[in-house]
Amino acid sequence: MPTVSMTVNGKSVSGEVEGRTLLVQFLRDHLSLTGTHVGCDTGQCGACVVNVNGDSMKSCNMLAASADGAEVKTIEGMANDDGSLGVIQQAFQDNHGLQCGFCTPGMVMTADDLLARNPNPSEVEIREYLEGNLCRCTGYHNIVKSIQAASAAMTAGE
Amino acid sequence: MYNFDYVKASSVADATAALGGDAQAISGGQTLIPTLKARLGQPSSLVDLSGVAEMSGITAGDGSVTIGGAVTHHAVSESGDVPASVAALAAGIGDPAVRHRGTIGGSVANNDPSACYPSACLGLGATIHTSGGDVAADDYFQGMFDTALGEGQIVTGVTFPTPAKANYQKFVQPASRFALVGVFVSQMADGYVRVAVTGASESGVFRWSDAETALAGNFSADVVPAAPSADGMIADLHGSAAYRAHLISVMTKRAVAAC
Amino acid sequence: MPKDSGIGAPSKRREDVRFLTGAGNYTDDINVAGQKYVVFLRSSVAHGNLNKVDTAAAAAMPGVVHIFTGDDFAEIGGLPCGWQIHSRDGEPMAEPPHPVLARGKVRHVGDPIAAVVADSVEQARDAAEAIELDIEELPAVVDMTDAISGNAAQVHEEAPNNLCYDWGFVEENRDATMEAFEGAHHVTTLELINNRLVANPMEPRVCIGDFNAPSGESTLYTTSQNPHVIRLLMGAFVLGIPEHKLRVIAPDVGGGFGAKIYHYAEEALCTFAAKTLKMPVKWTCDRSEAFISDAQGRDHKTKIELALDADGKFLAIRTETLANMGAYLSTFAPAVPTWLHGTLMAGTYTTPLIYCNVKAVFTNTLPVDAYRGAGRPEATYQLERVIDVAAREMGIDPVEIRRRNFIPADAYPYQTPVAVAYDTGDYHGTMDKLVEVADFAGFSARREASKAKGKLRGLGICSYIEACGIAPSALVGQLGARAGLFESCTVRVNAAGGVVVMTGSHSHGQGHETTFPQVVSEMLGMPEEMIEIVHGDTGRGPMGMGTYGSRSIAVGGAAMVRATEKIIAKATRIAAHLMEASHEDVEFKDGMFSVAGTDKQVDFGSVALSAYVPHNYPLETLEPGLEETAFYDPSNFTYPAGAYACEVEVDEDTGVVEIASFAAADDFGNIINPMIVDGQVHGGIGQGIGQALLENCVYDESGQLASGSFMDYAMPRADDLPMYTVDHSSITPCTHNPLGVKGCGEAGAIGSPPAVINAVVDALQSGGHNVTHLDMPASPDRVWAAIQAAK
Structure with a gap:
C-alpha cells in the first residue's frame, strides 16, 4: 500500500x-x-x-x-493558539450560525476560504460562495449573518 | 469503491504509458469519484493527471488562448488571458470547492450532456488537444458521454479562439446545479456566429443552426427563433422536453443580449 | 434591555464550542474496539417475490464474519407500529407485518434483504454484491388512486385493496356538514397534492451495536431523537431484551426533523448481530442509502371544499384525503394524516362544521411518517390555499376574509368542532403584527418596481395554528397511541452546589443544553454555567419520550420545572432547619433562603452541602440528599399560531420564482431564548420554502426512486433563500403549563408553504394569467407550464 x-x-x-x-x-x-x-x-x-x-x-x-x-x-x-474560538468560529457562536452542528465544519472552512479571498463579501457573494454547502437547520439566515460578522471583526482587527 | 492502484503521472507520456486496459485517467475527479463510490466503474488503476506540468498552464496566443487540460475551473475563472465569456462560464461550474479541484480536461473528456464546458468548446469552435492529436470541437463531441477520444487517450488542453463577442447563459437544474439548459453564443471578428446548447439534448451538446443562421444576418436578440422542436430533448423530473426547448430560445436571446 | 441570563435571555449556546472546533461526538465518530462493519443488501426492485437468498458464496469471501437474512428473524418480532387507527366502520386498521429483513417478498426499492458483517466496509460490500438473489419482479403500485382502484397489485395480503384505514372525523358531524353545503351561498373546491419529501438531516443515520457477554448487556449507539422509545420498542417488541439489559445512547445527533424518531430495522439488526456474534458492529448509512431507507414525509392527495355565506363567513369544510403510508407502517405513520391533521382543520377560524375523510393507502414506496410539522402542514396548506381561492372568487381581500372568520380574542378557551380546545391565542394580533413587519402598505410600490424589472410580484399570506406537545397520555391512548406522551426530568443538586439536569428530551440542534439551564438558573438563582444537561442516554436518566412535535420545552421543560420545584420545596425545609425557623416562614429568592421579617439567611449552596453532609439536619423528618424526579403529563396540547407573508418575483419567460421577502409574526407564548426561537423559525421557513419551490420525492411507474440523491432532490441552498423577518412579540402564554410556553420548532415549516404558493398564484394573476392553483413544488417548469396552460 x-x-x-x-x-x-x-x-x-x-x-x-x-x-x-x-x-x-x-x-x-x-x-x-x-x-x-x-x-x-x-x-x-x-x-x-x-x-x-x-x-x-x-x-x-x-x-x-x-x-x-x-x-x-x-x-x-481553526481555533486560536490558546484554544479559544477563532474569529469565524466565534462569529458563528455569537450569531447562532449553527444548530445540529453537522454541516458546521464545512461552513466554517468555506467561510474561511471566502474571507481569505474576499474580506468584505456582500450578502449575495456570501450566499453564492455557500453554493456547495447544505444546511438543513438554519435556513442559512444566521450562517450568512455569522460570516458578515466575521468579516466585520476581521476588518476591524486589521 | 472497488480498490485500484493509484498512479501519479508527471508527464503526458507518463500518463499515456500508464493508461490502456482497465486503467482510467483521473483529473479533478469531481464526477469520477462519486461514480466510483457508487461502484459504477472498476478501473484497475487511476492515473492522476493533476500533476502533469505540460497540462497545467494557460497560454495566451495570437487570437487564441490555450488552457491546459489540468487547469482548474477556478484558475480559468480568475485568468485575465481567457475570453471573459469562458472565465464567467468557469466561475459558474459547480461550487467553489468543486471549482478548486475540477478541471477543463476532465469536463471535456467526460462530455456530460449537462456540463458547461462542452458548450464553450463548440460555441467558440475550439480545438481539443488530445494525446492522440488535435481535434476540432465540431468533430470531438459525438453524443452523450461520447467523444473522439480513443482508447487510452487524454485531453491535454483546449485552444479557444478569441471571439469578437461571446456570452454563456446557464439555466441551472435546481438540485445538481448542472445546466438544465446552457447556451453559449459567439460571434467572431469575421461575423461567423455559433450557438451551442448543452443540457437539453439527448444527443449531448449541439449547435442550434437555425439560430446561427438568423443571427449571422443580424446579431440581435430580436431575431432569435422561437423554441426549436422538442423532439430529442431530454425530459426528466426537472423539465419536460418542451420546456427545455423553450428555454433554449430564452437563454439564447439572453446570451445575445448580454454579448 | 434584554436580560443577560435566565428566562428570556439570548444566551449563547454552550454546545457550539464543541461543534465549532470539530469536537462533537456524533455516532459515526464513535468506534468500539474490535468493531466489524455492516452493509445491507437492499432490493433494487419495488415489488417482487423473494424466492431465494443464497449467501453461500458471499459468506466465503475475504473478511466476512456472518451474513444475516430474513430467516434469522423468523422467530423474532417485526418492527412495531406505535399508533392504531380505527376506520369509520369501527374496524382496526390493516396492520401488516414489518420484518427486520425481508422474507418471501420485497415491497419497496431499498427493502433490506440481507446484512453482511465483515472486517471492513468494502469487504462487506463486496460480499453483499456476491449474494445470489432470485427475485421474481411483480407489478408495482405507486399512485394512491391506482392503489385503491381494485385493479392494482396488492402490497400486502393483510390489506385488501391496499387500504390501511378509512377514517372519518368528526363522524358525528358528517351529515350536518353535508347539509351545510347544500344551502351555502358559495362553495370553493380545490384539489391539491402535498408533495412527498425527504427529511434529509445532514447527518445520515448510523448504528453501533455492542454486547457485553459477562453482564449480558446490549448497548446501541444510534442517531435517534428518542433513545428511550427505541429501547422500549426494540427491547420489548422486537428483540425481547429487557430494558435493564439494554442501553440506548443517542449522542450528538446531526438533525432529525422527524426522520430519526422511528425505530428502524438497522437498529434492531445491529443490536441483534452484536449479541449473536458477541462483537461490536457498526453501520454507517451513506446519503444514497438514506434516500431508500429513511422514512419519508407528507404525500397527501386532497380534495377540500369550503362553504361560505354571502359575507365570506365560513360555514363548513369537508375534505377527502388519500394519505400514502408507503410499503410498511412506520412507527407513528397512522397518526399523521388523522389525529395530527384532522384536528387542525379548524385553523384559526370559527368554522362550525368540519368533516374529513382520510384513506391511508399502501404503495410500493418507502414508508412515510412524520416530517417537521407532521399532518399540521398538510392541514394548514389545504385550508390556507382554499381560503385564498375563495377570497379571489368572492372578491374579498385575503387579509379581510381571514379577519372575518378569526376566532375572537375573547373566546378562549375555544372549543373547536374537531375535538381540540384552544387555550389562548390572538389571531388578529399576529395578523396586525404581520401587516406591520411585512409592510403591506408598501407592497404596491414594490410590485411596480418588480414590473419595471420585467418580473411579476405576488404577495401571499397564511394564518396558521399548530398543536404541539401532544397530550395528555390518557387521551392519546383513547385515540390509538400505544405509548405515553409524558416527559421526565431528574434534577440532581451536587454537594458543592452544581446541578445536573437529566431530561428525557433529546437535543439534535434545538439547543437544550443552553435553554434548559436558563430555566433552572432562573428558578434556583444560580449562574447558568453551574447547571449541566444530560440527555440522550437511557443509562443516565429517567425514562423519557424524546423530542418531536415541538414538545421539548412545553413538556420536557415543564417536567424540569416540576422537578426543580420539588428541589426548592425540600431545600426550603432544610434551610428552615438551618435557620431554626418554620418552613412556612422561609422565602427563596435569587438563590438565597431567608426568614421573613428577620435578617436570617442561608444560601442555596450551603443548603445543598447540608443535604449531603447532614450533620445539622432534620433526619427524622427528611431524607438526606437533594435529587428529585418529576414526570409531567400535560393536560392539553399547546397551540402556537401566527401569520406569515411571502413576496415572490416570477419570471414569466422561464417560470423561475424568487423569494423576494418573507416575514413571520408568531405567538409562541413565553420565550426562553429569543435567539434560539429565531433560529428555529428560520430553519422551519427554509424547509417550508424548500417544499413549496424545490423539493420533490418522485417515483417512476415501476417504483424506482427518480429523486434518489442530491443530484435530483433539490435541497434549498443559501442562494435560494432570503433573509427572514421574524417577530414573536405577540404573546398569549399557554395557560396549562408552568412556563406558559407553546413550542416553536415546526411553525416555520407549517406556515410557509401556503404563503409561498399563495404568493406565486397572486403574482401570476397580476400578470393576467388565470392560474387558480399549482402544486408544490412550484418549480420553473411547472410555473411555465401553468402559464402556457392558462393561455
Whole structure:
C-alpha cells in the first residue's frame, strides 16, 4: 500500500492508504480528526470541506493519495493558539450560525476560504460562495449573518 | 469503491504509458469519484493527471488562448488571458470547492450532456488537444458521454479562439446545479456566429443552426427563433422536453443580449 | 434591555464550542474496539417475490464474519407500529407485518434483504454484491388512486385493496356538514397534492451495536431523537431484551426533523448481530442509502371544499384525503394524516362544521411518517390555499376574509368542532403584527418596481395554528397511541452546589443544553454555567419520550420545572432547619433562603452541602440528599399560531420564482431564548420554502426512486433563500403549563408553504394569467407550464 505524507493543521503526518482511500477517510479514520463530516456521496453537501494548499476542497471527493505532500487545514485547526474560538468560529457562536452542528465544519472552512479571498463579501457573494454547502437547520439566515460578522471583526482587527 | 492502484503521472507520456486496459485517467475527479463510490466503474488503476506540468498552464496566443487540460475551473475563472465569456462560464461550474479541484480536461473528456464546458468548446469552435492529436470541437463531441477520444487517450488542453463577442447563459437544474439548459453564443471578428446548447439534448451538446443562421444576418436578440422542436430533448423530473426547448430560445436571446 | 441570563435571555449556546472546533461526538465518530462493519443488501426492485437468498458464496469471501437474512428473524418480532387507527366502520386498521429483513417478498426499492458483517466496509460490500438473489419482479403500485382502484397489485395480503384505514372525523358531524353545503351561498373546491419529501438531516443515520457477554448487556449507539422509545420498542417488541439489559445512547445527533424518531430495522439488526456474534458492529448509512431507507414525509392527495355565506363567513369544510403510508407502517405513520391533521382543520377560524375523510393507502414506496410539522402542514396548506381561492372568487381581500372568520380574542378557551380546545391565542394580533413587519402598505410600490424589472410580484399570506406537545397520555391512548406522551426530568443538586439536569428530551440542534439551564438558573438563582444537561442516554436518566412535535420545552421543560420545584420545596425545609425557623416562614429568592421579617439567611449552596453532609439536619423528618424526579403529563396540547407573508418575483419567460421577502409574526407564548426561537423559525421557513419551490420525492411507474440523491432532490441552498423577518412579540402564554410556553420548532415549516404558493398564484394573476392553483413544488417548469396552460 502506498504511503502518503502531508501536513495537517501544521503537523506532519503520514500513513499507509489504499488507492481508493479518500482524504476524508484518512482524516477521520487514520488521524482521528472526526470534525470533518460526510453528509453525502455525490459531492453536493460540503460537510467535508477542508482547505488543501489554500483552497477549499471536498475531502470526500478527493483521494488521500492525491493530497500527498499537501498542506491541509481542517476545522480542528481553526481555533486560536490558546484554544479559544477563532474569529469565524466565534462569529458563528455569537450569531447562532449553527444548530445540529453537522454541516458546521464545512461552513466554517468555506467561510474561511471566502474571507481569505474576499474580506468584505456582500450578502449575495456570501450566499453564492455557500453554493456547495447544505444546511438543513438554519435556513442559512444566521450562517450568512455569522460570516458578515466575521468579516466585520476581521476588518476591524486589521 | 472497488480498490485500484493509484498512479501519479508527471508527464503526458507518463500518463499515456500508464493508461490502456482497465486503467482510467483521473483529473479533478469531481464526477469520477462519486461514480466510483457508487461502484459504477472498476478501473484497475487511476492515473492522476493533476500533476502533469505540460497540462497545467494557460497560454495566451495570437487570437487564441490555450488552457491546459489540468487547469482548474477556478484558475480559468480568475485568468485575465481567457475570453471573459469562458472565465464567467468557469466561475459558474459547480461550487467553489468543486471549482478548486475540477478541471477543463476532465469536463471535456467526460462530455456530460449537462456540463458547461462542452458548450464553450463548440460555441467558440475550439480545438481539443488530445494525446492522440488535435481535434476540432465540431468533430470531438459525438453524443452523450461520447467523444473522439480513443482508447487510452487524454485531453491535454483546449485552444479557444478569441471571439469578437461571446456570452454563456446557464439555466441551472435546481438540485445538481448542472445546466438544465446552457447556451453559449459567439460571434467572431469575421461575423461567423455559433450557438451551442448543452443540457437539453439527448444527443449531448449541439449547435442550434437555425439560430446561427438568423443571427449571422443580424446579431440581435430580436431575431432569435422561437423554441426549436422538442423532439430529442431530454425530459426528466426537472423539465419536460418542451420546456427545455423553450428555454433554449430564452437563454439564447439572453446570451445575445448580454454579448 | 434584554436580560443577560435566565428566562428570556439570548444566551449563547454552550454546545457550539464543541461543534465549532470539530469536537462533537456524533455516532459515526464513535468506534468500539474490535468493531466489524455492516452493509445491507437492499432490493433494487419495488415489488417482487423473494424466492431465494443464497449467501453461500458471499459468506466465503475475504473478511466476512456472518451474513444475516430474513430467516434469522423468523422467530423474532417485526418492527412495531406505535399508533392504531380505527376506520369509520369501527374496524382496526390493516396492520401488516414489518420484518427486520425481508422474507418471501420485497415491497419497496431499498427493502433490506440481507446484512453482511465483515472486517471492513468494502469487504462487506463486496460480499453483499456476491449474494445470489432470485427475485421474481411483480407489478408495482405507486399512485394512491391506482392503489385503491381494485385493479392494482396488492402490497400486502393483510390489506385488501391496499387500504390501511378509512377514517372519518368528526363522524358525528358528517351529515350536518353535508347539509351545510347544500344551502351555502358559495362553495370553493380545490384539489391539491402535498408533495412527498425527504427529511434529509445532514447527518445520515448510523448504528453501533455492542454486547457485553459477562453482564449480558446490549448497548446501541444510534442517531435517534428518542433513545428511550427505541429501547422500549426494540427491547420489548422486537428483540425481547429487557430494558435493564439494554442501553440506548443517542449522542450528538446531526438533525432529525422527524426522520430519526422511528425505530428502524438497522437498529434492531445491529443490536441483534452484536449479541449473536458477541462483537461490536457498526453501520454507517451513506446519503444514497438514506434516500431508500429513511422514512419519508407528507404525500397527501386532497380534495377540500369550503362553504361560505354571502359575507365570506365560513360555514363548513369537508375534505377527502388519500394519505400514502408507503410499503410498511412506520412507527407513528397512522397518526399523521388523522389525529395530527384532522384536528387542525379548524385553523384559526370559527368554522362550525368540519368533516374529513382520510384513506391511508399502501404503495410500493418507502414508508412515510412524520416530517417537521407532521399532518399540521398538510392541514394548514389545504385550508390556507382554499381560503385564498375563495377570497379571489368572492372578491374579498385575503387579509379581510381571514379577519372575518378569526376566532375572537375573547373566546378562549375555544372549543373547536374537531375535538381540540384552544387555550389562548390572538389571531388578529399576529395578523396586525404581520401587516406591520411585512409592510403591506408598501407592497404596491414594490410590485411596480418588480414590473419595471420585467418580473411579476405576488404577495401571499397564511394564518396558521399548530398543536404541539401532544397530550395528555390518557387521551392519546383513547385515540390509538400505544405509548405515553409524558416527559421526565431528574434534577440532581451536587454537594458543592452544581446541578445536573437529566431530561428525557433529546437535543439534535434545538439547543437544550443552553435553554434548559436558563430555566433552572432562573428558578434556583444560580449562574447558568453551574447547571449541566444530560440527555440522550437511557443509562443516565429517567425514562423519557424524546423530542418531536415541538414538545421539548412545553413538556420536557415543564417536567424540569416540576422537578426543580420539588428541589426548592425540600431545600426550603432544610434551610428552615438551618435557620431554626418554620418552613412556612422561609422565602427563596435569587438563590438565597431567608426568614421573613428577620435578617436570617442561608444560601442555596450551603443548603445543598447540608443535604449531603447532614450533620445539622432534620433526619427524622427528611431524607438526606437533594435529587428529585418529576414526570409531567400535560393536560392539553399547546397551540402556537401566527401569520406569515411571502413576496415572490416570477419570471414569466422561464417560470423561475424568487423569494423576494418573507416575514413571520408568531405567538409562541413565553420565550426562553429569543435567539434560539429565531433560529428555529428560520430553519422551519427554509424547509417550508424548500417544499413549496424545490423539493420533490418522485417515483417512476415501476417504483424506482427518480429523486434518489442530491443530484435530483433539490435541497434549498443559501442562494435560494432570503433573509427572514421574524417577530414573536405577540404573546398569549399557554395557560396549562408552568412556563406558559407553546413550542416553536415546526411553525416555520407549517406556515410557509401556503404563503409561498399563495404568493406565486397572486403574482401570476397580476400578470393576467388565470392560474387558480399549482402544486408544490412550484418549480420553473411547472410555473411555465401553468402559464402556457392558462393561455
